[in-house]
Amino acid sequence: MTLTKGLVMPFFGDHPLRYALANELHARPFPLVNTPSQAAYIAMKHAAGDAPRARTAERAHLIDLLDRFDVSHPKPNATHFSGSIGRYTLKWESHTEFVTYTIFGDGTDDHPFSAEAFAVFPEDWLALAPGECVTSALIRVEPGPDDASITKKAAKWFVPESLAISRVLDDALVIAADFRIDSAGHMRLAVFPRPEVGSQRIGRVVQRLCEIETYKSMAMLGLTEARGLSSQMTLAESKLSNILADMATADSDPANVLTQLLAVSGQVENMGAQSAYRFAATGAYEQIVNQRIDVLREDRFEGRQTFGEFMMRRFDPAMRTVNATERRLQEMSARALRAGELLRTQVDVERSAQNQALLTSMDKRADLQLRLQKTVEGLSVVAVSYYAVNISLYVLGPLEKAYGISKIFLAAGVTPVVLIFVWLLLHRVHKQSD
Structure with missing residues (x-):
């Protein structure tokens, strides 16, 4: 261990992604939103296909916007960016399927939810967007002096049948929306913070409202x-x-x-x-x-x-x-x-x-084959014996004259012996072949 300026520095190697992973937890900080103010938000889903190509097109589109206001570019491969463009603040975020742009500006005009903030986005730049708009919203942040005033404004700005309005964060703010697309093509979101609520807390609520609308649409x-x-x-x-x-x-x-x-x-x-x-x-x-x-x-x-x-x-x-x-x-x-x-x-x-x-048929065929084989063996014994008896009679022919034995008696005596001998011989041959 080495002591450096009062700090103990360990002797071990850092994982190459250690700092990147730690910093990822602090990426995409919440915006700081003052009261009163207004914001314009748009989320565009990139076309399906090659994700790297889509991210390249998204970055090129962002840089085109920044160049029009002479603003420095984000770091390569960055997935979020915040910076000033004119008198407004731009917040850009790239997600898996979509990219979002948010414009924040202090103060409000006399016409609630006018598209003045959207004028920051040039029309030709919007037309060249590498994707399609899934949602866009106008956000108005102004103090809510009392519940009656908030009720009156909400009734004027939103469709009563769809109006959703509630106190949030322990009654620090009141939020309202009707989740309908107005005549200008945008959603309307209203935030009424109490006087003591800071810009950071307002920014968190505005960010979450935009996320609710975006992820709902997706x-x-x-x-x-x-x-x-x-x-x-x-x-x-x-x-x-x-x-x-x-x-x-x-x-x-x-x-x-x-x-x-x-x-x-x-x-x-x-x-x-x-x-x-x-x-x-x-x-x-x-x-x-x-x-x-x-x-x-x-x-x-x-x-x-x-x-x-x-x-x-x-x-x-x-x-x-x-x-x-x-x-x-x-x-x-x-x-x-x-x-x-x-x-x-x-x-x-x-x-x-x-x-x-098939096995039954094979058994029947084998049985028939065995029977045929036995029949053939029997016929073979008869055939071989026939020829053997004839040959034997030729061999024993001299006995007929020498002893006066009739050929018929010789054939009768030789035939059984030849049959038995031939049968034993053929049986032995078949047994050896098996």
Whole structure:
């Protein structure tokens, strides 16, 4: 250990990512937002495809904006940036599927939620964005002198039927939104801080409101995916049910059933592969939305619905639809797998029956072959004995004259001996060959 300026420095090597990982916990700091102020927020989802190429395009788009205001560029491979552009402050963040821009400016104008802050984004620059806008919002921060004043402004700025308004962070602020797109094409978010609330705390609330809106919008993409799959899944389920019905019939053709089953299974697996990422992302975004609402520590404002209640009534059913679609797709895949196993079992049983029949047929053939062989052996004994007897008679012919023995008696005496000898000889030959 070495003592340097009162500090103890250890003698060990640092992991190459030690400082990067530690600094990651402090990345993307909350903005400082004063009262009164206004902000413009936009989130753009980059086109699906090569992620590195998308990030390169996003960075080039940011640099184009910064160059128009003669602002220094962020570090290479940076995923967030904050800096001044004119009299406004820009906050840029790059995420996995989208990129966000937020413009903060002190003071408010006489026309609430006017698009003045959005004028910082040049129209031609917006038109060249490497992606599509998933949400944009205008945020107004102004003091809330009393509940009556807040109620009056909220009724004027938002649609009452959709209005969500609540006290947050132990009644330090009141937040309001209706999650509707106004005539200018933007969401409206209002923040009413108490006089003693600091700019850092206001910035955290504004940041979380933007995140709630963004992740809500990104999560809703899963609902579109689920609705698009609904008709395809219904058709695939019908086909799968018909296949299972065909399998239950006695005259079903396994080869034909297998062809149909492979087609449906391939369709189901393709749907699962195409939607897996979107459904997984939707689940992650849903959790972030709920977590961001929880950290606000909402309390009811004059009996109105809170942000959490709004999400429970409007957002949660959509997420349940996505979850139900994902489960339905998984169950279809499992059914197709079970159908394949049943078909395989059916084919195995039929194949076993065929093998049993083949073995029985082989046994019969072997038995017939054995009988034929015994018959042939018998005929062979007779044939060989016939020739052997004739030869023996020629050999014993002199005895007929010498002893006066008739040829018939010689044949009668020789034949049994020859038959026994030939039979024993052939039996021994077959036994040795076996």
